Amino acid sequence: MSRSIVRCVLAPDPVPQETTAAGQVAVFIAITLLIGIATWLKVRGPATSRDRTGKDVFLAGGTLTWLYIAGSITLTNLSTEQLVGMNGNQMLLLAWWELAGFLGLMILGFVFVPIYYRNNCTTVTELLERRYKGGSIRTVISAIFLLGNLLIYLPAALYSGSLFLKSMFGVDWPLLWFAIPMAVIAALYTISGGLKAVAVMDTFSGIGVLAIALLVVVLALYAVDFDLFSGVPAERVSMIGSNQSPIPFHTLFTGMLFIQIFYWSTNQNITQKAMTAPSVREAQKGVLAAAAVRVVVIPAIVVIPGVVGYKLFGPMGDASYGRVVAHVLPGWMSGAFAALMAAAVIAHTSAILNSSVALYALDFHDKFVRKVENFWKLAAWASAIFTISSIALVPAFESAKSIINLLQELNGLSSMPILSAFIAGLLFVNVDARAAVIGLLYGVAAYAVHSFILYKPGMLFPEQTFYQHIGLPWLHYIDVMVAVLASSVLVALAANRLIFGNRARYVGPGARSRR
Template sequence: MLTLLSFLGFTALVAVISWLKTRHEDLSQITGYFLAGRSLGWIVIAGSLFLTNISAEQLTGLNANAFSNGANVMAWETVAALALIALAFVFLPRYLRSGIGTVPQFLEHRYGKRMRTVASFIFIYAIVIGFLPFVLYAGAITLGQLFDVESLLGIGQTATTWVMVIAIGVVGGVYAVFGGLKAVAVSDTINGIGLLFAGLLVPILGLHALGGDDFMVGWQVLTSQAPERLNAVGMTADANIPWYGMISGVLLINLFYWCTNQAIVQRALGARSLAESQKGVLAAGFLKLAGVLMLVLPGIIAWHLHQQGMLEIPTKPGSDVLNADVAYPLLVREILPTWLTGLFCAAVFGAILSSFNSGVNSLSTLISLDIYKQLLKPSATDRETVAVGRAFAAVTIVICIVIAPYIANADSLYTLMRTIMAVINVPIFTVILFGVMSKRAPALAGYVGLVFGMGFFYLTHFVLGDDLGFAQVHWLLLVGINFLLMIGVMSVVRYLKPLPEAVVLLSDAHGHQVDITPWRYARHASWILVGLFVLLYAALSPLGVTSPSGSLMSVLAVSVAALLLLYGLYRLITARGWRQPLAQKISR
């Protein structure tokens, strides 16, 4: 009962604060509803970005991977910090200067109206089929386990799933449909604080339990018994993420997610200025590095607790393989006190809502601005456009609630969802990046590249099983190969049919709605982020805590050497003698 009361209390607190913060907002206007009136500060942006990314599939899924594979899987978190640097310096200035509200609008500025329409339908299809139902289902399973709803309500597993799916869908829909982006962002920030507090307590209390009520003993167990599980560098043949996969696959996928994904970019577009947006984005990068403590470390602790017989992990039905998916919720139930479990559940509930209502808000934005106002009724008023977005969002929520519970039994739907996200992410990102790099590439280059990239990855990964005929490759390497081939194909089209004049991305026709002066300390913050990234990997390598011969001095020496090398490359590339000819060459 105490768990339920603390859960309801924190959830109600978030709702009340969000209402108080947004009750005077004009949500009848496009900018006010979809872009929070371009009024978001950096703290709200950072919190919203962080929580939009973290949901049940992150907390449960990534910790499950860490339980099975160790710290190597943290690349999905850490590399995100580098992608956010790219968003701050490469993409955000162009997005805000253009005054866009959606990523497909940027594609229209670069490639024309047809590309905007094509991209919009791709994003909509991916969100409705490949994202929202999965968020609902994963959230229902996670909260169902944490609350033990099946026993609490005395109902079966299927009924429990339906109850949790409906609850998440309805509450998330209220935030997204009636509150607009600002309500979503404010609730994200508050839930983010709760999630950080409770989430960081999990590894602390986990190490305390591992050491027999002694935190330092628990840390010694972690570093001395099976220390290879703390090795984050994928140098072994059986690494879940090989070292080259971080460059060829993880980095590209993160660049798509953080730089061109509508649900993510929309938070940064709602900033009151470029400086505020850059501060929020880079602050989110620091949160992503800290996220390793709550998204990876608990899974490793759960593995040690299981090895010592202190945490029972069941096997999968009909198999001798441990069910790693339940490791994290079981760890939380085991180590958190009852009242804190309710707070944690509320924070997780907020994270699930964040991912869900972020998808709904982005979907309604795409439908309203890129489909309705662009194709169906260009003369529509702001009030009409917002009303259409709200109506479509409500219908979409109902559809997703109906679909979500069947994911458990419909393998084909789950496979389709994974296929959609794997096939579209890098091709979309590559088309956008090439449009930024080459100002004389025609729209044909974008169409050819998009079709080639989606077709190549689907064929080689899902049909041929990563077998290229002459070699069997890791799927993350295949992502990089696809990227390079797309760049090559688009370059050929650009060479054969270049535009007669370089494209100049137009600024907002009504004048810049936000101040586009960059944050003066953005480069300093970025280099600190890069330094922490290098230091983290040096520490979790054979030179650091994963080897008896590792030492603090060797970790620092390698980190300093790596940073000097990176800074030297940065200065070389941005030197005046290189930059001008390169810019001229790309423009031509």
């Protein structure tokens, strides 16, 4: 790399000059239009070629190949919450979320994908209805997923994307100025092309995002002479987390795996993408490709720029990644990356929006309002309403200290209780759906008590958490997730026997050999 190029890349002033800003905007608009046109050319077809079924709208008609499945799974996960939030911690330790995700994807591909295809599912909640005696568990879990998407994940995606763009361009505009256009475009993709358009856009923008994100890693390391460790506190470059860190090391062997199983294998936003292939084998190829990207590429891009940001600018929290990108990339390339990141936010938002509409249409409207005759029309109305509510909630996230840590902790309210319903339903038969609901509600309440009372200093004891008071200072929310999961399953099975008079029978691994 020549010295002149290096001086251009490592310009000390992160705020572009007027001419550079014009170039950024021009590149931004050009790439945004290019991705939109490429997506339209791939998914276009006469209106008469689209049927009105839920499978056409929500599963792309079962026509996607492994490449688009891998791209969609990757970008549904890797949006600005990860790039902004994980780099915002400015610690290498956060890479464990991505490394552990490899195991979660393996379980999705080889355990859950065959089950979903065998049961011809469009939503993950359909599987639960078939496994339990009664449909109440499907309705309750669908409501939890839907509320989580509307109240947390959609506005969080728009917030983190807006924060990134605001930080990178160095402007003092309100976040809603960025959030509204991205939300509207995301809704248009969902309304006009369904999940197929979302998956195609995911793949096109994902290739660009990963390429430039890797370039940011290289240039960020170059900016500190490839010396990531000197002058940085040891806890920020260690992969062995202390008990006070976001990921204490022992939690890798307690709750981490179960969090990954929930996220990759039972979460509608992710698993829906794996159900879009024409066959189980094609779906598994897509999942395997996503797993390879997860372990080879993603860890570096979600932590190294954050640590470099700490070394260059000090603690900056969630604003760190945008500042680093603006610092190391030349102006025109910053505009390109901004366009690709905006496309990633739009695709990520569209994916969550599409899964939200699927849950509402199939689990609520079709069951409790009236039979859906045209899923495309219903998807349009629901997408518009959900988009407006998501935009309205974006300002609520501005007070978050760390967007990724906030999301992980909020996940605990629903993730382990929901996973308990899948475990009880898949490993046992003759379980009443109402018993599973009791176990699930217990799990939500138990984790809420942990998060808002026992884990908060000063709630019960001055300047101490309850766990510190009883001699368990190491107990972390990831540890508590395991206890919530196990106890939720036990509560469900106990309620099934004691309240509903059913004797559950274990049918999981090893059941046949014990007969």
